[in-house]
Amino acid sequence: MPDNATRVLILGHGAMGRAFETLLSARHDVAVWDRDLVTGVETQPLEAAARGREVVMFALPSNPHDELAARLAPCLATNALCVSIAKGLDARGRTPAQVFAQHFGPRRDWAFLYGPMLARELQAGRPGFAMAASLRPSAGARLQALFAGTALHLDCLDDVHGAAWAAILKNVYVPLIGAADGLALGDNLRGFLVAEATRELAGIVEAMGGRADTAYTLAGLGDLVTTATSASSHHRRLGADLATGDATQLAASGANIRSEGVHTVAMVRAHALFAWERFALFALVCDFLDDPARLQAGLDAYLARRFAAPTGR
Template sequence: MPGDAKQVLGQPIATNRVLGRRVLILGHGAMGRAFELLLSARHDVVVWDRDLQTWVETQPLEDAAQQRDVVIFALPTQPHDELAGRLASCLDGDALCLSIAKGLDQHGRTPAEIFDHHFGTRIGWALVYGPMLARELQAGLAGFAMVATTQPRAGEQLIALFQGTPLHLDLLDDPHGAAWAAILKNVYVPLIGAADALALGDNLRGCLITDMLRELADIIETMGGRAKTAYTLAGLGDLVASATGASSHHRRIGADLAVGRTDCLAASGANIRTEGVHTLAMVRAHRPFASDRFPLFQLVCQFLDDPPQLRLRLDEYLDRRFARHAR
């Protein structure tokens, strides 16, 4: 390949391109690497990470954040409070922060609540949710997501950040609703993975996804968001991609549990990979909404508590679900 170009996402990019924003990516897992690949050709990208065993940081976070225009939280929700608190005092008012996390922290808070607490309106912030599986982004395939924020200027700047990449973004002014849509999607998806692993049929999958969306919309509205957010890329789009995608981690959790493999429930310190499972534990602990009002949500809880009983619980759910139509 010529010395004045490098291959990025399948396209030759000249190395003398004028770089745009100064971006700091927190976390170097699958999504952190995907965002690094997406942005490095057009922006000045620095990656910060730390060893979860020794807690040693690649460099002090406060040093890494100096003169950075954009900070991307490409890690689970659990460390958001600590990291946002550290960043709030060293980022200037023109900085932008975005998160892709889809879980609750140990206090039962969403990334939107954490960002709102630490950044408020002083620092622009947004959440990015939608069908954007890391493996596909790394392969140069298209991703699609909503930039959820109440700050239009921040949203437009973040959309501009990804222009020229395969990640296509749209604006949504309901960050709290979007957060619950993305978080609860991770709770529901394992049920689809389990049903598929047990070969229960495409028809059942269609029924379950329909019921998931109805409950998702109701819970979002209960938590102060807009019901219609459930039907955006942050809800429906992400749900379908995760429920049917071969590389979906949460789909695989359900499939593993259905066939008796329970090691997928293990969490590793602050880096909780099974965010849907952790979300269920936090909902039970903090009760942000009355989960017993939502039968499918309860079915997921029963499934994770006792995976071998899934077939029985599904039959009971369907009997109740359609009993009101019996004559």
């Protein structure tokens, strides 16, 4: 192990946990913690696993962040860096960045990695790209040093809440793009929807206190294009299955449960997190998820409004 090896703990040994383990274990001292989701049994108590660890990577969904961050905060060294990649809202409608801000505060380094970094591509040695979003420049620099020499390439960004909203909300639009592709509505429409979604994403990010241009970074546009066009994307598949009425396959694959985008829509509406009705494409996605058969009519109405002939004065 090199002298400058960092002591890393990875939480969650799913697709991304394993990808991080592969990326980091040649150069760093990597340990893994996970929990059996049926029995609740932990590989070892989290507090013991975290002892002496300099970096803790949250490679698990958003929901357990609150509990795990609350348990970690008192037992980690003050200079330990906590990092998450989760792209969902928790059951109270909070982003993982809001949860970290609550538990780790302004004095600890904490950050998020958001961007096109599909686990299976990282595992295969292909490149991945992400924004290292954090309030403190030290956190981004530490992450760049940690991943130096690996296939994961990082840019730094100080708009951590904007990045979280961009990364989470882009999964709302992907099923719509998957649906349009499932119905073979054309490459032109896909390009239009990506541009429209990004523009709307910028508006929502700004409404939630982030910077509009964050929507155009790897955390927003970069990840949106990858997820919306990847053959392996279950968010994209979900939209296509809904649009083509393949509900049997949907239920069998459990894709509706796994889709963070669908959950995000439900949380935004349940907690009235922003005035979603003002965002026409978001509203179209809501309508589509409520009743997939209305997609074509919804798209027609969207285009008619969007390109309505200017009224002369």
